Amino acid sequence: MEFTGKIIAILPPRGGVSKTSGNEWKAQEYVIENHDQYPRKMCFDVFGTDKIEQFNIQMGEELTVSFDVDARQWNDRWFNSIRAWKIERVSAGDPMVSGSPVPPPAPSPMPEFISGDAKDDLPF
Known part of the structure; x- marks a missing residue:
């Protein structure tokens, strides 16, 4: 699964x-x-010192997070885990990130109509 957005909080590391x-x-x-009309938030974790250093996630970055969801039981309660396994920086040129709208496609030129015989014309 993937989720794209902006990092808004970095929680203290656990170990x-x-x-x-x-x-x-x-x-x-x-x-x-x-960045949807009704923004959603997701808390995810990165496991392992090597992955934390490799991803080097900073506050305010625009990222696409690839993650797995799992659940585990502890003291008769269930807890979800959202673990990132790949992080991609979103390019600055992405219209979703920059806030600039995507320009509409250029209009195509009108085709030229050549007048022909009257019998080629449609009756309506």
Whole structure:
């Protein structure tokens, strides 16, 4: 799935040690807002120090986030996880981002009509 919009919040990083493997982990959450008539927000996370550094997400950036949705249970409650696996910067020339409307296509020239015999004319 994909979501395109502007980063409006960067939450504090979370980290810990895995109970099963004993390895350290780090995750960073971000909030992105789209540019629809009724804007929607989505909170997603990036898991792993290497991915956090690779994506290098900054406040105010226009991004397209590719993500997976998953749910997990903890203490008889269910929680959704929206994990980004690819981040793409939206180009500055994108009309959605810049706010400038897309110009309408240029009108095509009118075809020339050549008068012919009266029998070629339509009866109406």
